Amino acid sequence: MSDIIRQQAPVILAEIKKANNILLHCHPHSDPDSVGSALAMKFAVEQLGKKATVIRGDNEIPEAFEFPGVEAIIKKSYGEIDPKEFDLFIILDSSTPNMVSFKTPVIFPESMKTIVIDHHVNNAKYGSINCVDPSYPATAQILFDLFKEMGIKLNHDIALNLFMGIYTDTGGFKYAAVTSATFAAASELVSFAPDFAQTISAMENSNTKEKFAFISLALSSLKTYFSDKLAITYVSKKQFDDYKLDGEEYSPSEISSLLRTVKNFDISICLIESVDGKARMSSRSKDSIKFNVSKLAVALGGGGHKNAAGATIDLPLSEAIEKVVKTAEELYNF
Ligand code: 5GP
Ligand code: MN
Numbered sequence: 001m002s003d004i005i006r007q008q009a010p011v012i013l014a015e016i017k018k019a020n021n022i023l024l025h026c027h028p029h030s031d032p033d034s035v036g037s038a039l040a041m042k043f044a045v046e047q048l049g050k051k052a053t054v055i056r057g058d059n060e061i062p063e064a065f066e067f068p069g070v071e072a073i074i075k076k077s078y079g080e081i082d083p084k085e086f087d088l089f090i091i092l093d094s095s096t097p098n099m100v101s102f103k104t105p106v107i108f109p110e111s112m113k114t115i116v117i118d119h120h121v122n123n124a125k126y127g128s129i130n131c132v133d134p135s136y137p138a139t140a141q142i143l144f145d146l147f148k149e150m151g152i153k154l155n156h157d158i159a160l161n162l163f164m165g166i167y168t169d170t171g172g173f174k175y176a177a178v179t180s181a182t183f184a185a186a187s188e189l190v191s192f193a194p195d196f197a198q199t200i201s202a203m204e205n206s207n208t209k210e211k212f213a214f215i216s217l218a219l220s221s222l223k224t225y226f227s228d229k230l231a232i233t234y235v236s237k238k239q240f241d242d243y244k245l246d247g248e249e250y251s252p253s254e255i256s257s258l259l260r261t262v263k264n265f266d267i268s269i270c271l272i273e274s275v276d277g278k279a280r281m282s283s284r285s286k287d288s289i290k291f292n293v294s295k296l297a298v299a300l301g302g303g304g305h306k307n308a309a310g311a312t313i314d315l316p317l318s319e320a321i322e323k324v325v326k327t328a329e330e331l332y333n334f
Contacts, residue, residue: 001145001181008131009149012115015129016045019088021053023112025078027099028058029251029280032203035061036165037092037117037139039069043161044143044152045090055081058103059248064206066199067164068157079104088113091127093139093165095120095303102312117142119169121294122303137177140165144185159192164199175307176288211250213243218255218270225325226334231265232324236317237273247272252282253310260284266291267328271313271320279313279320291332299327 016022022045024038042052054073061073074081078101083089089112093099097106108114116127119142121134136142140162147154166186170178173186190196218233225232233255240247252270259268266287271279281300285291288306297304300323302311313320328334 001148002133002135004131004133005142005145006149008129009146011129012117012131012146013048013150015088015113015115016048016050016090019050019113021051021086021088023081023083023086023089024052024054024092025089025094025100026054026057026061026073027094028102030057030059030061032065032067032168033138033140033165034093035065035070035073036067036161036163036168037143039067039073040140040143040147040158040161040165041090041092042069042072043155043158044147044150047152053086058101062203062206064203065164066202067161069161077101077103078106083107083112084109086112088115090115090117092117092143093120094118095123097124097126098312099303117146120303121305122298135177137175137179137182138166138169140169141182141185144189154188154192156193159189160196160199163189163193163196164203167196167200168203177305210245211254214245214250215255215258217243217245218252218272219258222259224265226329228264229266229332229334230269230325230328231259231262231267232269232271232321233259234271234279234317234321235273237275237277240273247274252280253284253308256282256284257308260286266334267293267296267332269324271317271324273317274312277316279315279317280310281313281320281324282308282310284308295331296324296328299331300324 027034045052100106114127115129117131119136123132252272255270256268268284283293285293292306294309297309297311300311
């Protein structure tokens with residue numbers, strides 16, 4: 001339990017107790033840490049007798065996320081709701097206001113307090129209250145500690161949502177940010193949710209043949225730079241159209257994670273061109289000291305972690321690729 005969590009827990013509890021109508025969201029192209037944390041927080045505030053609404057955010061929640069409570073998520077993004085109806089917005093796993101929505105400017109009305117709870121190193125601390133601790137591998141693990149301090153009782157549904165967030169953001173307990181506290185949290189969560197393996201299987205064994213068409217398109221564009229230290233792949237909008245694939249359904253992180261497994265590639269990147277002509281970039285590295293990719297993502301207007309970071313670049317695909325290569329050359333000692 002970190003000092004930050006211990007200090008912020010009573011402050012956050014007091015704000016929840018004061019609130020009448022609480023908003024929660026999932027970040028663009030949400031991942032299990034975002035969705036699981038939002039749903040666990042919904043159940044937690046309900047335990048405190050409060051009403052909470054979870055909005056889906058910019059994109060569909062993948063069908064493969066069979067998390068308890070997922071059916072209650074409202075299919076709207078921040079620009080499609082009236083934030084004035086809420087007096088508290090608990091913003092989870094989102095380092096910048098962009099991660100609330102890319103579709104519309106994110107403005108918080110004065111009548112709505114904001115609490116930011118996050119583990120991203122570059123978090124802009126843009127809330128009225130900020131509970132940010134980058135030493136945690138997942139926002140869900142912050143919530144595990146926070147709930148203990150707040151007196152929230154674990155149950156199956158809270159536990160399974162938190163477990164899925166921790167499991168995914170640690171790459172299945174493999175990343176360097178995993179500590180004995182992570183395993184201790186997972187162990188306690190699994191005692192409440194012994195059916196965790198079913199939910200992991202539903203999530204991980206959900207590939208389609210179209211997904212493999214996307215993977216093969218991305219891999220066929222592989223180009224390496226700086227003696228193979230930097231690997232870049234891309235899929236253009238035209239390629240998505242030619243192969244009748246919906247680009248919004250696929251994540252460049254599938255590809256950057258796959259390329260990271262190549263021994264010589266220090267930085268692996270995939271860019272995909274979205275319908276609005278912007279390039280979604282995902283980057284991965286193995287050595288977070290020599291090749292901290294959050295620096296690259298921040299330089300390109302995004303954010304993330306040392307080993308896994310991303311950005312949305314507002315340039316045509318070929319120019320975005322050039323910019324990524326040039327920025328990486330400036331930042332790293334290849
Ligand atoms: P992924 O490559 O898995 O999509 O993202 C890796 C990490 O980078 C995640 O923690 C995600 O939140 C962060 N990230 C990805 N895209 C963006 C972005 O456009 N802006 C910011 N601030 N963070 C991003
Ligand atoms: Mn996270």
